[in-house]
Amino acid sequence: MSKVLRISKGAEQGVQELLKFLLESGKVKGVLTLTKINNSGAVDYSLITNSEMLKDTLPLFPLMPANAGKLLSRLTLKSALAEPIAVVVKPCELRAFIELVKREQGSLENFLFISSTCDGVYPLEISSNGEVAKKLSKYWDAVKKGDIAPDIRPTCSCCEHFLPYNADITIALIGENIDKECAVFLTTEKGKKSVEGMKGQLVEGELKTQEVKNLLNKREANKKKLFDDPALMQDGLSGLIETFGRCIGCHGCSRVCPICYCTLCTFDSKDYENEPSTYETELKKRGGMRVPPNTILYHIGRLTHIGISCVGCGMCTDVCPVDIPLSTIFLKVGGEVQQTFNYIPGKSVEEKVPLTIFEKEELTEVED
Amino acid sequence: MKDDFEPTIIGFLCRWCSYAGADLAGTSRLQYPPSMLPIRVMCSSRVDPVFIITAFLRGADAVLVAGCHPGDCHYIEGNYYTRRRFACLRKIFETLGMESDRIRLSWISASEGPRFAQVVTDYTDKIKKLGPNPAKKEIFL
Numbered sequence: 046m047s048k049v050l051r052i053s054k055g056a057e058q059g060v061q062e063l064l065k066f067l068l069e070s071g072k073v074k075g076v077l078t079l080t081k082i083n084n085s086g087a088v089d090y091s092l093i094t095n096s097e098m099l100k101d102t103l104p105l106f107p108l109m110p111a112n113a114g115k116l117l118s119r120l121t122l123k124s125a126l127a128e129p130i131a132v133v134v135k136p137c138e139l140r141a142f143i144e145l146v147k148r149e150q151g152s153l154e155n156f157l158f159i160s161s162t163c164d165g166v167y168p169l170e171i172s173s174n175g176e177v178a179k180k181l182s183k184y185w186d187a188v189k190k191g192d193i194a195p196d197i198r199p200t201c202s203c204c205e206h207f208l209p210y211n212a213d214i215t216i217a218l219i220g221e222n223i224d225k226e227c228a229v230f231l232t233t234e235k236g237k238k239s240v241e242g243m244k245g246q247l248v249e250g251e252l253k254t255q256e257v258k259n260l261l262n263k264r265e266a267n268k269k270k271l272f273d274d275p276a277l278m279q280d281g282l283s284g285l286i287e288t289f290g291r292c293i294g295c296h297g298c299s300r301v302c303p304i305c306y307c308t309l310c311t312f313d314s315k316d317y318e319n320e321p322s323t324y325e326t327e328l329k330k331r332g333g334m335r336v337p338p339n340t341i342l343y344h345i346g347r348l349t350h351i352g353i354s355c356v357g358c359g360m361c362t363d364v365c366p367v368d369i370p371l372s373t374i375f376l377k378v379g380g381e382v383q384q385t386f387n388y389i390p391g392k393s394v395e396e397k398v399p400l401t402i403f404e405k406e407e408l409t410e411v412e413d
Numbered sequence: 414m415k416d417d418f419e420p421t422i423i424g425f426l427c428r429w430c431s432y433a434g435a436d437l438a439g440t441s442r443l444q445y446p447p448s449m450l451p452i453r454v455m456c457s458s459r460v461d462p463v464f465i466i467t468a469f470l471r472g473a474d475a476v477l478v479a480g481c482h483p484g485d486c487h488y489i490e491g492n493y494y495t496r497r498r499f500a501c502l503r504k505i506f507e508t509l510g511m512e513s514d515r516i517r518l519s520w521i522s523a524s525e526g527p528r529f530a531q532v533v534t535d536y537t538d539k540i541k542k543l544g545p546n547p548a549k550k551e552i553f554l
Contacts, residue, residue, distance in 0.1 A: 280510025286553050311463070330472055333552045341554045342463070342470055348505050349462035349498070378508045382501050400501065403493035405483065411500045413517050413532075 049217075049250035050229040050240055059227020060104040060133065060159070060216055066243045067131050068096040073157055073239075074128035077113070077120075078104045086175040090116055092130070104133040104159075105218070107184055107197070108177055109166045112303035112358050114141025118151035125152035131239075133159045135166065136209035137358040140391020141303035143211060144354045147398055150306045157239055160209035161216035162257060164188045165201025169363045191220040191256030193263055198359035200372045203268030205261060206356075208252060210392045213239065220256025272377045277370060285341050288374070291367045292340045298361035298371050304351040304390075312343050348378055353400055354390040355379035420474035420540040422449045422533070425464065427457045429487040430522045431479035437526030445530040446537040449477065456480065458491035462502040465516055472549035475515045475540045479532070482520040492520070514543060 052059040067073045080091040081101045088103055089110045113134040120126070134142075139160055145151050164187060167177050180196060187194035193202050209215050213236035217228040229245070230252050231237040271277065278288045296313060299305040311317060319327075319338055327334050357376035365371055383390065386399035426432040432453050438445065454460060457480025465476045478499060480492040499518045506513040517536060521529050548554065 278509075282511060282547050282551065285509060285511075286551065290553050327471065331550060331552055335553045338554060339470075342466055345466050345505065345509070346463040349466070349502055352505060353501060378505055381508045382504045385500055385504050386497075400494070400497050403490065403497055405493065408496050408500045411496065411503055411518055413519050413536075 046249050046251055048231045048237060049248050050231060050243065050245040051248060052227040052229060052245045053225065054227055055225065056216060056218060056221070056223035056227045057103070057105050059229065061099050061102060062227075063159070063214075063229060063240070063243070064102070064104065064131060064133070065096050065099050067157070067239060068094070068099070070242060072129070073131040075130040076102075076132070077116075077130060078102045078133040079106045079108070079110075085173075086178060087173060105161060105216070106177075107164070107166045107181075107194070108169070108172055109135060109138070109358065109360065110169065110172065112141050112301065112360050113138035114143075114145055114303040114356075114358075115301075115306075117142045117156070118145040118303075118306065121151040121154075126155035129155045129157060131157040131159055133161075135358075136160050136163050136207055136212070137204065137356045137391075138303070139209055139211055140206065140356045141358060143391040143394050144304055144356065144398070145306060146394055148306060153394065157214070157235065158209075158212045159214045159216065160212035162209075162219040162252070163201075163204075163207040164194045164219060164260075165197035165204065165207075166359075167196065168198055168359075171196075185223065188218050189220065189223060191260045193260070193267060198372070199271060199362065199370065200357040200359040200376050203264050203271050203373075203376075204357060205264055205268070206389070206391075207260070207264070208257065210389075211394065212236075215252060217250075217252060217254075219260055220254050271373055277377075278374055282341075285345075288369060289340055289344050292344070292369060293367055294337055294340060294343070295366060296343075297364040297366070299347060301360040301364050302347075302351060303356070303358060303360070304354045305347070312346065317343075348375065351375075352379035352382045353386070353388065354398060355383075356390050418541060418545055419446075420448050420537055420545070421472070422475045422477055422536060422540065423468040423473040424449045424451045424477040424479060424533075425454050425457065425460045426451050426521075427480040427487075427492075428453050428455050430481035430485065431457075431519075431529065433523035434479075434521040434525045434529040437523065438529045439526075441526045443526055443530040445533045448537045448540075449533050456486070456488050456491040457495040458488075458498075460495065460498075462498055465502060469515060469546065470548050470554050472546055474543075474546045474549075475517065475536060477517045477519065477532070477536060479519045479521050479529075482522055485522060512543065514539065515546065 215230040359372040361371040
């Protein structure tokens with residue numbers, strides 16, 4: 046049980062109201078949330094200090110133009126925030142940011158995290174021409190019922206971490222009467238303090254409702270279906286070649302990945318290119334080779350580097366120009382790695398990334 | 414035909430223990446198959462999993478990573494990190510349905526010449542049974 050502030054307005058308006066209160070009361074100096082870009086129908090994250098501009102915000106819009114975890118890291122990479130700001134992000138974006146903070150790529154200081162129970166986001170390919178807007182009514186219906194929303198990102202449809210970790214304020218959406226009421230869960234002390242003085246009814250409430258539990262079951266079943274689907278990827282090297290064979294090497298997946306933070310990525314460096322002598326020896330062995338080479342190496346290499354922290358946000362699948370189901374593969378393989386170390390990425394900022402620590406007595410099964 | 418197959422095993426050997434163990438096997442005149450190509454590294458934790466994948470995709474029939482026994486690392490704790498990374502890589506191999514037997518992690522100390530010879534002999538036998546690495550003839554990697 047935790048404290049809930051019930052605002053008798055629709056969820057979206059309720060959050061706008063909350064942001065307005067936070068800005069005008071001076072509890073935060075700025076707000077970062079999804080905002081309409083002119084009237085083009087497109088949305089993007091924006092930092093706002095003028096409370097009048099909040100009317101153009103769409104804090105709960107089911108789209109992820111960029112993983113906000115990466116954006117928050119960019120805001121705080123050089124130094125922590127000097128003034129408090131409130132950010133409205135999806136649970137996986139917050140998890141990604143926590144993973145980045147653990148890697149010293151950002152700071153949590155002065156952030157007020159607002160998140161929501163999340164029913165997923167739409168793929169970016171339908172983000173323009175108002176196509177998302179056409180789907181919104183069905184989306185919110187699914188949210189109210191606690192169903193998996195139709196046509197959302199595949200990894201959203203099997204995400205089990207849709208209750209935010211580490212948020213100061215959580216907006217309850219799944220299974221709630223979001224047209225008439227906005228349930229603002231104050232999950233931390235900081236969250237409670239920040240809404241002191243705001244209009245609304247303060248009651249006790251439970252975030253993990255039956256609808257949430259039901260959705261979790263549906264997602265789990267869907268996850269199994271997605272991961273076991275033979276069409277996802279065949280086993281072994283031949284499967285890898287078939288799936289990643291169409292990769293054009295744009296490295297867009299690592300560019301948008303919130304966990305891939307290296308500015309000098311080894312796969313973009315000269316080290317990754319073959320020496321002429323390597324081409325020569327490889328050709329002697331095989332009699333032919335794909336140019337550019339090392340595509341499979343890039344993808345398995347990335348799995349070893351970030352699989353442990355993959356939050357399954359789905360950005361990589363979205364930007365892939367040749368439609369490789371990257372995020373599903375990464376979530377499946379990364380999930381297995383995470384399970385080995387009993388690790389949920391982004392759950393706790395204190396818990397270290399498993400590859401940076403060790404136990405003296407462990408994993409004897411991998412030694413021979 | 415399969416009997417003619419001599420595997421190529423890439424061995425990443427830590428400079429302080431396993432490489433010295435290999436040296437000892439040599440100076441002790443122990444016999445073991447000439448299937449392993451040693452690469453000396455300063456510590457087994459110097460081996461990025463990407464090195465192992467590279468060797469594997471370039472057609473190595475197997476990759477052996479060998480270092481000091483846990484607790485004996487020259488750098489105190491390097492091999493503990495190796496073990497975690499290796500466990501991670503192995504899980505990735507398994508989940509992708511690749512032959513995880515083709516990668517191996519062993520602890521061999523500087524005084525364990527006979528163990529070194531044994532590890533190489535056993536592993537060579539195992540890989541012989543497994544056959545050549547399918548990546549060897551692949552073009553579209």
